Amino acid sequence: MQDSIRIGVIGGGGWLGKALASAILNKDVVEHEALTLSYRHERPASFPNVPCTQDNQELADRSDVIIVSVRPADWPSLLVDAHGKLVISVMAGIRLHQLAAHHQTSRVVRAIPNAAAEVGRSYTPWIASGGVDETDRSIARRIFHAFGVEDEVIGESDIDYLTGLSGSGPAFPALFAAAMMKDAVDHGLPIDIARRAVNTVLIGSGALLEHRDECPNNVVNSFLNYRGTTAAAIEAMRAFGLESAVSEGLSAASKKSVSMGDVS
Numbered sequence: 001m002q003d004s005i006r007i008g009v010i011g012g013g014g015w016l017g018k019a020l021a022s023a024i025l026n027k028d029v030v031e032h033e034a035l036t037l038s039y040r041h042e043r044p045a046s047f048p049n050v051p052c053t054q055d056n057q058e059l060a061d062r063s064d065v066i067i068v069s070v071r072p073a074d075w076p077s078l079l080v081d082a083h084g085k086l087v088i089s090v091m092a093g094i095r096l097h098q099l100a101a102h103h104q105t106s107r108v109v110r111a112i113p114n115a116a117a118e119v120g121r122s123y124t125p126w127i128a129s130g131g132v133d134e135t136d137r138s139i140a141r142r143i144f145h146a147f148g149v150e151d152e153v154i155g156e157s158d159i160d161y162l163t164g165l166s167g168s169g170p171a172f173p174a175l176f177a178a179a180m181m182k183d184a185v186d187h188g189l190p191i192d193i194a195r196r197a198v199n200t201v202l203i204g205s206g207a208l209l210e211h212r213d214e215c216p217n218n219v220v221n222s223f224l225n226y227r228g229t230t231a232a233a234i235e236a237m238r239a240f241g242l243e244s245a246v247s248e249g250l251s252a253a254s255k256k257s258v259s260m261g262d263v264s
């Protein structure tokens with residue numbers, strides 16, 4: 001990346017902050033000494049060679065790009081003057097205009113990675129404020145590419161929707177897997193066998209979708225057209241409301257995202 005760039009992660013001791021920091025270092029976006037992490041209670045132990053501080057203003061002063069990764073409820077009390085620097089928020093709900101006013105900068109990116117950042121497989125949609133130029137955009141993309149795939153979107157409401165769809169997304173196949181696991185154990189399958197079967201199915205399904213690189217509905221339709229056991233299962237699950245359950249869940253997540261931005 002640009003030789004002189006320095007990145008700070010506020011909330012760098014948290015779950016997502018640590019995942020982002022690891023990816024940024026692993027993908028050589030910056031060297032250890034050009035990264036700063038802030039923490040509130042416990043210094044992040046897994047970054048022995050990275051400067052860490054409890055003083056968020058100090059982090060902002062020594063960074064060119066400031067990633068804000070605290071919980072939305074903790075953000076109003078985070079008084080950091082970014083004085084015109086590039087601020088990248090990964091917080092659910094907090095809107096561009098709030099970030100710009102609160103951190104005294106017109107260069108703001110609002111992004112939503114997901115838990116798969118931990119394994120470098122996040123999907124990260126993002127939106128930029130008017131003060132963000134092409135250089136800032138390429139910095140943001142380089143950071144997001146360190147932990148997965150990104151897309152810039154046009155409307156901020158898309159970010160609220162995607163906070164549910166992809167931000168929370170890794171939880172949903174896991175939820176499905178847990179339901180399969182419960183059914184398998186209820187049917188008397190040994191736990192170890194059930195776990196290996198279900199986890200392998202989930203991983204294999206992800207790999208299949210990646211390999212085919214087409215709409216999931218096409219994959220589902222190819223199973224339906226086979227007219228065998230899989231089609232019987234899909235039709236029964238649909239009849240019991242699988243699709244409306246998913247739609248209700250995504251709607252609840254999106255509403256929650258908007259409400260998380262209603263902070264004073």
Ligand SMILES: NC(=O)C1=CN([C@@H]2O[C@H](COP(=O)(O)OP(=O)(O)OC[C@H]3O[C@@H](n4cnc5c(N)ncnc54)[C@H](OP(=O)(O)O)[C@@H]3O)[C@@H](O)[C@H]2O)C=CC1
Nearest residue numbers: 011013014015016039040041069070071072091092113115
């Ligand atoms: N987890 C996920 O999958 C995703 C999370 N997000 C967003 O990322 C953000 C972080 O989430 P996540 O990592 O899961 O949450 P965590 O609770 O794991 O991490 C938040 C961290 O922020 C720290 N913190 C709070 N206030 C301050 C402060 N003033 N100065 C320094 N550090 C502070 C906390 O410290 P302490 O523990 O000491 O209180 C904690 O380590 C949230 O806004 C969330 O909406 C977005 C997409 C996905």
Ligand SMILES: O=C(O)[C@@H]1CCC=N1
Nearest residue numbers: 092112114163167168
């Ligand atoms: O559950 C949450 O609030 C966070 C934000 C998006 C995904 N996880």
